[in-house]
Amino acid sequence: MNFKIGIIADWLKLPFKESMEACAKMGADGVQLYAVDGEMAPENLIASQIAEKKKIIEGNGLQVAALCGDLGGHGFERADENIKKVEKSKRIVDLALALGSNVVTTHIGVVPADAQSDTYKIMQEACNELAEYAHNNGAYFAIETGPEPASRLKAFLDSLDSKGVAVNLDPANLVMVTDDDPVQAVYTLKDYIVHTHAKDGIMVKKTDPAIVYGFFADGGIGDLRLEDYFEEVPLGQGYVDFDKYLKALDEVGFKGYLTIEREVGANPAADIQLAVDFLKSKFS
Numbered sequence: 156m157n158f159k160i161g162i163i164a165d166w167l168k169l170p171f172k173e174s175m176e177a178c179a180k181m182g183a184d185g186v187q188l189y190a191v192d193g194e195m196a197p198e199n200l201i202a203s204q205i206a207e208k209k210k211i212i213e214g215n216g217l218q219v220a221a222l223c224g225d226l227g228g229h230g231f232e233r234a235d236e237n238i239k240k241v242e243k244s245k246r247i248v249d250l251a252l253a254l255g256s257n258v259v260t261t262h263i264g265v266v267p268a269d270a271q272s273d274t275y276k277i278m279q280e281a282c283n284e285l286a287e288y289a290h291n292n293g294a295y296f297a298i299e300t301g302p303e304p305a306s307r308l309k310a311f312l313d314s315l316d317s318k319g320v321a322v323n324l325d326p327a328n329l330v331m332v333t334d335d336d337p338v339q340a341v342y343t344l345k346d347y348i349v350h351t352h353a354k355d356g357i358m359v360k361k362t363d364p365a366i367v368y369g370f371f372a373d374g375g376i377g378d379l380r381l382e383d384y385f386e387e388v389p390l391g392q393g394y395v396d397f398d399k400y401l402k403a404l405d406e407v408g409f410k411g412y413l414t415i416e417r418e419v420g421a422n423p424a425a426d427i428q429l430a431v432d433f434l435k436s437k438f439s
């Protein structure tokens with residue numbers, strides 16, 4: 156197996172330089188960075204600052220695996236929001252390229268089952284514009300799996316005009332929320348996978364994924380208790396069969412990043428180190 160290990164550095168909650176040093180010490184090959192707001196937002200950086208960030212990253216022997224360009228809300232489901240969101244997404248691609256990466260991960264909303272629905276067509280229009288921009292610049296917008304089954308996501312991607320919109324395969328989202336098999340998802344989406352998240356979880360109770368992602372989109376409005384439905388757990392302790400999952404990635408020829416995402420837990424840094432060690436044990 157020939158995979159690279161990444162870490163979403165933001166979960167360490169350290170200043171930038173210290174965060175890069177910590178990721179290198181943990182044994183990562185690369186980092187994923189949030190680029191939506193704050194210090195790493197494109198509008199908050201000038202060329203000299205980007206160059207300095209890149210110097211720090213490379214000085215620690217790391218690469219940028221991807222930027223996270225998830226703009227939140229309902230993704231690209233709403234036409235009145237898409238002009239601003241599409242333009243900001245393009246600027247995040249520009250930043251990724253300046254930092255040496257060609258991948259921006261994002262959520263686009265929940266792809267409807269009805270391909271003739273207005274929402275489906277609105278999402279197609281936005282994603283076609285994103286795909287064209289990314290493709291023309293040698294980059295990808297990588298949709299994170301989870302809001303819909305892999306087969307539906309593939310059909311949506313097949314309907315687009317180019318492969319500039321691709322896939323960030325998150326196996327935990329599939330088992331926690333969608334009740335979809337992440338191993339089969341690798342084979343289903345094999346032509347589109349450009350990045351993955353190394354994450355694990357369990358489903359407690361099944362519900363409509365649109366309800367869960369709608370909860371996030373609306374900022375937690377309502378009395379839904381997410382812990383009643385799923386739980387994110389440290390790598391190797393959930394429902395993702397990593398032996399079969401990594402074998403599938405290897406079989407379809409994926410050579411990119413397994414980027415560790417640990418959004419919860421009392422000590423994310425310790426869990427991230429465990430995840431690095433867990434993955435490396437699978438490569439030997």
